[in-house]
Amino acid sequence: MKMINGGVCAAKGFKANGIHCGIRKSQTKRDLALIFSDVPASAAAVYTTNLVKGAPIAVTKEHIADGIAQALICNSGNANTCNANGIEIAEQMSQLAALKLGIGAEDVIVASTGVIGQPLDIEPIANGIDELADGLSCDGNDFAAEAIMTTDTKKKEVAVEFEIGGQTCHMGGMAKGSGMIHPNMATMLVFITTDAAISPKMLQKALSTDIQDTFNMTSVDGDTSTNDMVSIMANGLAGNEEITDDGESFAVFMKALNTITVHLCRMIAGDGEGATKLLECKVAGAKDIQTAKITAKSVICSSLVKAAMFGADANWGRILCAIGYSGADVDVNKVDVVFQSKAGEISVCENGASVDFSEEKAKQILLEDEIDILINLNDGDAQATAWGCDLTYDYVKINGDYRT
Amino acid sequence: MKMINGGVCAAKGFKANGIHCGIRKSQTKRDLALIFSDVPASAAAVYTTNLVKGAPIAVTKEHIADGIAQALICNSGNANTCNANGIEIAEQMSQLAALKLGIGAEDVIVASTGVIGQPLDIEPIANGIDELADGLSCDGNDFAAEAIMTTDTKKKEVAVEFEIGGQTCHMGGMAKGSGMIHPNMATMLVFITTDAAISPKMLQKALSTDIQDTFNMTSVDGDTSTNDMVSIMANGLAGNEEITDDGESFAVFMKALNTITVHLCRMIAGDGEGATKLLECKVAGAKDIQTAKITAKSVICSSLVKAAMFGADANWGRILCAIGYSGADVDVNKVDVVFQSKAGEISVCENGASVDFSEEKAKQILLEDEIDILINLNDGDAQATAWGCDLTYDYVKINGDYRT
Numbered sequence: 001m002k003m004i005n006g007g008v009c010a011a012k013g014f015k016a017n018g019i020h021c022g023i024r025k026s027q028t029k030r031d032l033a034l035i036f037s038d039v040p041a042s043a044a045a046v047y048t049t050n051l052v053k054g055a056p057i058a059v060t061k062e063h064i065a066d067g068i069a070q071a072l073i074c075n076s077g078n079a080n081t082c083n084a085n086g087i088e089i090a091e092q093m094s095q096l097a098a099l100k101l102g103i104g105a106e107d108v109i110v111a112s113t114g115v116i117g118q119p120l121d122i123e124p125i126a127n128g129i130d131e132l133a134d135g136l137s138c139d140g141n142d143f144a145a146e147a148i149m150t151t152d153t154k155k156k157e158v159a160v161e162f163e164i165g166g167q168t169c170h171m172g173g174m175a176k177g178s179g180m181i182h183p184n185m186a187t188m189l190v191f192i193t194t195d196a197a198i199s200p201k202m203l204q205k206a207l208s209t210d211i212q213d214t215f216n217m218t219s220v221d222g223d224t225s226t227n228d229m230v231s232i233m234a235n236g237l238a239g240n241e242e243i244t245d246d247g248e249s250f251a252v253f254m255k256a257l258n259t260i261t262v263h264l265c266r267m268i269a270g271d272g273e274g275a276t277k278l279l280e281c282k283v284a285g286a287k288d289i290q291t292a293k294i295t296a297k298s299v300i301c302s303s304l305v306k307a308a309m310f311g312a313d314a315n316w317g318r319i320l321c322a323i324g325y326s327g328a329d330v331d332v333n334k335v336d337v338v339f340q341s342k343a344g345e346i347s348v349c350e351n352g353a354s355v356d357f358s359e360e361k362a363k364q365i366l367l368e369d370e371i372d373i374l375i376n377l378n379d380g381d382a383q384a385t386a387w388g389c390d391l392t393y394d395y396v397k398i399n400g401d402y403r404t
Numbered sequence: 405m406k407m408i409n410g411g412v413c414a415a416k417g418f419k420a421n422g423i424h425c426g427i428r429k430s431q432t433k434r435d436l437a438l439i440f441s442d443v444p445a446s447a448a449a450v451y452t453t454n455l456v457k458g459a460p461i462a463v464t465k466e467h468i469a470d471g472i473a474q475a476l477i478c479n480s481g482n483a484n485t486c487n488a489n490g491i492e493i494a495e496q497m498s499q500l501a502a503l504k505l506g507i508g509a510e511d512v513i514v515a516s517t518g519v520i521g522q523p524l525d526i527e528p529i530a531n532g533i534d535e536l537a538d539g540l541s542c543d544g545n546d547f548a549a550e551a552i553m554t555t556d557t558k559k560k561e562v563a564v565e566f567e568i569g570g571q572t573c574h575m576g577g578m579a580k581g582s583g584m585i586h587p588n589m590a591t592m593l594v595f596i597t598t599d600a601a602i603s604p605k606m607l608q609k610a611l612s613t614d615i616q617d618t619f620n621m622t623s624v625d626g627d628t629s630t631n632d633m634v635s636i637m638a639n640g641l642a643g644n645e646e647i648t649d650d651g652e653s654f655a656v657f658m659k660a661l662n663t664i665t666v667h668l669c670r671m672i673a674g675d676g677e678g679a680t681k682l683l684e685c686k687v688a689g690a691k692d693i694q695t696a697k698i699t700a701k702s703v704i705c706s707s708l709v710k711a712a713m714f715g716a717d718a719n720w721g722r723i724l725c726a727i728g729y730s731g732a733d734v735d736v737n738k739v740d741v742v743f744q745s746k747a748g749e750i751s752v753c754e755n756g757a758s759v760d761f762s763e764e765k766a767k768q769i770l771l772e773d774e775i776d777i778l779i780n781l782n783d784g785d786a787q788a789t790a791w792g793c794d795l796t797y798d799y800v801k802i803n804g805d806y807r808t
Contacts, residue, residue, distance in 0.1 A: 051728040052725055052727065052736045081721065082753070082757050082758060115719075116721025117724070117753065118758060303707070307804045308803065310804045313804065315520075316521060317485070317486060317519065318520070321520060324454040324455040325455070352456075354486060354521040393801070395707075395800070397797070398711075399711030399715070400717065
């Protein structure tokens with residue numbers, strides 16, 4: 001599994017672009033992205049579980065019901081959610097892209113992200129579609145990744161090269177996600193492309209399986225958003241024999257996908273709104289996977305743990321507290337907690353009770369920008385990882401006045 | 405139901421005191437509280453659901469298993485939780501109080517609040533017990549209320565006068581609670597006293613019923629703490645006929661209790677860590693109580709809603725979002741949302757979609773320090789209320805470096 005450049009354009013036959021069309025007031029911020037595959041691709045997606053769903057979710061679901069897509073259009077600055085004409089606008093976005101690209105509107109994935117409950121004007125998109133499509137290129141991935149950002153401070157892209165049956169394949173992805181990030185699909189937008197050949201059914205299986213341990217284990221603020229989706233298009237141009245069932249090739253594909261998704265999860269959590277630190281909580285020694293997952297997520301979601309990490313305060317009592325209210329069946333008297341970072345590691349709690357540790361060394365470890373919280377439940381062999389970030393002044397600042 | 409002064413000393417035969425004994429470094433902050441009833445009282449309590457439970461919880465449970473208590477001792481500055489000798493220390497606290505007061509240690513309710521996982525030294529308590537008990541008085545309620553505060557900025561006390569069977573009764577309470585406040589009992593300490601005569605069984609029933617709609621509907625930060633309890637002592641000195649079953653007298657008692665608890669809930673939420681605003685979310689038109697409760701709690705717990713309220717930003721989309729992921733079975737296309745405060749009220753969402761409203765007027769309403777979020781699900785007759793607060797810079801500041 002070799003890391004490469006190129007994001008969503010790393011795979012053969014995929015082009016992308018991103019422009020400023022005018023949905024956002026700022027002239028310098030791109031707000032409309034397009035991804036296009038030279039040939040129709042197998043397509044799969046997973047969606048937010050929020051009952052309030054953005055109109056693009058409904059339209060995309062319908063469009064890829066047949067497992068095929070060839071293009072993806074996404075705007076930022078407006079979520080096109082809770083608007084009376086939302087479905088109509090999302091359909092128009094698909095049609096504009098399809099018409100210009102010479103494909104069917106039902107082969108377009110459509111997504112929107114931004115503020116909820118403000119009508120989305122189709123005009124800037126209609127006016128911008130020529131520039132957007134004419135500018136499609138094999139190195140347009142950066143522009144596309146930029147165009148889907150909202151409160152993100154960093155573009156989020158990744159790509160890998162791998163082999164299936166002797167054929168070199170590529171997979172790349174981009175993500176948007178900073179606030180409203182919480183387990184349960186998805187509170188983020190992630191678009192993945194690959195030139196591997198795989199049937200729509202196996203593609204959906206790969207994605208639905210993978211997200212259980214990746215995007216569904218990532219939380220910034222506990223708010224499951226209304227618009228989020230992870231989609232993947234596989235156009236088969238790598239020339240491998242199409243993956244149609246479980247087996248070695250599928251396992252390699254899953255591994256590539258997991259490399260992409262874990263990378264994007266870490267980028268999303270580390271760039272959580274206002275975040276100064278990426279938190280990775282690894283729970284080991286659980287009696288089963290579910291216990292490990294519930295425990296890891298509870299710790300990563302605790303406002304008090306998050307605030308303590310911001311302050312580089314080794315307040316492990318809050319970690320035990322979060323384990324205790326998680327709902328998982330855990331013997332708290334067996335729990336060990338270790339903090340780890342580039343600066344070293346330190347044990348702060350053994351068997352559920354305090355151990356004597358150097359506050360100074362703990363502080364040094366917690367001042368790093370990537371912190372691992374290692375929890376051993378000493379009650380079995382199952383493990384799980386969850387990703388999150390610290391809670392900071394800037395989270396409050398960003399969300400105290402987002403719209404105005 | 406007449407509001408009166410006196411807090412936990414409002415009821416006949418209850419004395420209280422609070423001193424600085426030295427658990428906290430600050431010489432000016434009282435850290436040890438005592439409440440004493442002239443005669444043994446019926447006693448009931450509810451406790452945190454966190455698996456990690458403070459040692460005082462275990463000791464108190466045992467002590468009031470017989471439904472009788474006569475004194476309550478509580479320290480702040482240290483939670484006496486996750487310490488190897490926690491039970492021993494909590495027992496010693498009871499014994500010190502009992503010995504000095506001439507009662508049995510098994511009639512003492514014991515509680516601790518503060519940092520988790522640091523051994524609690526019994527010495528300052530042993531040294532302070534004489535001063536604490538000798539200073540008990542009928543107007544010591546303020547000192548006691550002060551002594552249980554941690555990050556609270558305000559003392560929380562309330563008392564009412566009411567009549568049962570022609571006899572004048574009194575009930576008063578004090579509370580501590582600012583961070584780690586979340587539904588499911590309890591993340592707070594609340595101590596209530598009354599001179600009404602009521603059997604232990606009916607007292608427990610009254611308390612267990614009441615908290616479902618009061619303390620279990622209050623959230624500051626989603627963290628269910630390890631130490632919290634609500635306890636009530638009823639010494640019968642008002643001279644009413646003892647309440648031993650349901651009926652009119654019990655109903656009056658319940659009403660008095662609810663007046664006390666709602667008042668304290670509002671004080672706790674309004675004084676949430678870093679809070680500048682009390683949020684009250686009233687959900688009406690739900691198909692059943694459970695739906696109303698789940699919806700109200702989800703809104704009050706959303707970090708994004710809380711941050712928007714801090715910024716006086718009428719970002720109602722976040723309210724719909726929180727309803728959508730609450731898990732309640734709600735038709736989001738029927739939901740209406742209104743903001744209300746002393747400055748007026750404004751409708752911001754009807755039938756799940758935006759309505760044209762004056763941002764200026766909305767801002768004016770949201771700049772007040774008590775905001776009502778009124779949600780109508782238009783799907784039935786059930787209703788529920790939840791209390792919370794805004795998310796502010798100061799929440800992060802307080803929790804980013806609490807211990808050091």
